[in-house]
Amino acid sequence: MPGATDIKPTKPLKNPCNLCQSVRAILKRPKTGQQLCKECFFHVFETEIHNTIVDNKLFNKGDRVAIGASGGKDSTVLAYVMKLLNDRYSYELDLVLLSIDEGITGYRDDSLETVKRNRDQYQIPLLIVSYKDLYGWSMDDIVKEIGRKNNCTFCGVFRRQALDRGAIMLNVDHIVTGHNADDIAETVLMNILRGDLPRLQRCTSIITNDTSEDSSGIETSKILRSKPFKYTYEKEIVMYAYFKKLDYFSTECIYSPNAYRGHARVFLKDLEAVRRTAIVDIIHSGEALSASVQANESTKLPTMANCTRCGYISSNELCKACLLLEGLNKGLPQLGIGHTTKIRRMHEASNLASGLSSPASLSSAVADGSAGEKVKVVTHIKDLGQLETMPTLDSMK
């Protein structure tokens, strides 16, 4: 008769999951270094996002929420996880997909096909709004006009406003985007490197409304924007999409070299390789800096009013989108490129020194389209010699 001693001991599991201990780990979490099995990874990934949503009170029951859907990995995972959490935790949100068609042949047309498949896979209705319809210009048209340099400025400004306009059409309370922790840490670094501390607030806030520059306008003032992936690492989003076999579009935009962000990204990846908490550390530093900037009157963002042309919120007479459109329509596409507040400050400083035209007369020059002829921009030391107004040794005697 076999005794208790005859029961064969089970072999210890090689490399068990750090959480359940019962299944072999198949991945190492980039955020924590934990070795996890697939199911435990799904569970912690989804639960962290749920906790972010709940801790920050992002939604109210019954909210109608638009998911900014580009077809890329971030927004595809966002759409999938928002639906899953909405069902699992009974958020009772009315979800819709909102896509902006920038009009980039060979890129956005293909990624929109992915969004249409996601619409059917996740059973979430979709609205597509195009730059061509809203502004009369597609990005293909704009790049034909201005070339590749600075085209991201047009695209970024137009997209932000287009999302708000699409949200109005959909009558939603809230827009969520797939901005992840890496995106936010990169933006913190870029704002610091540019000396633009007032903008830290918008990039580090998990939820924003019309109190930030160029967010929603008069009619959109109630539309909130949030980033449920604020603390989610990009590498984990890619892992999640891969293990869940989600259908997403992975090509980079053909017009976006965006060199400056590229440098910040490479720097961040190097930091992450030696210290995995670097990404959240930078976000926390950005939050702390932003709080002290907010407390300092002189570094606050300018007071917001409304664009006199389209009603969108703006710190200037014309909002950035109208200024850019003005330039495009008058054949002066460089108009409005650059940081409007910095440009204004530079003009104020140079006006003080030279007694030249005030910012008000600069904006009238902008309005009648003459600024392009009047303002000579020095981009290189050699240009100094070409400026007619440069003092000569004789005139200085």
Ligand SMILES: Nc1ncnc2c1ncn2[C@@H]1O[C@H](COP(=O)(O)OP(=O)(O)OP(=O)(O)O)[C@@H](O)[C@H]1O
């Ligand atoms: N054309 C678009 N239509 C709708 N939403 C967009 C569009 N482009 C960007 N977004 C929103 O802004 C977020 C950040 O956009 P970004 O251009 O940084 O793309 P990304 O980091 O490559 O994200 P994704 O992987 O979702 O494309 C996206 O996750 C998405 O929610």
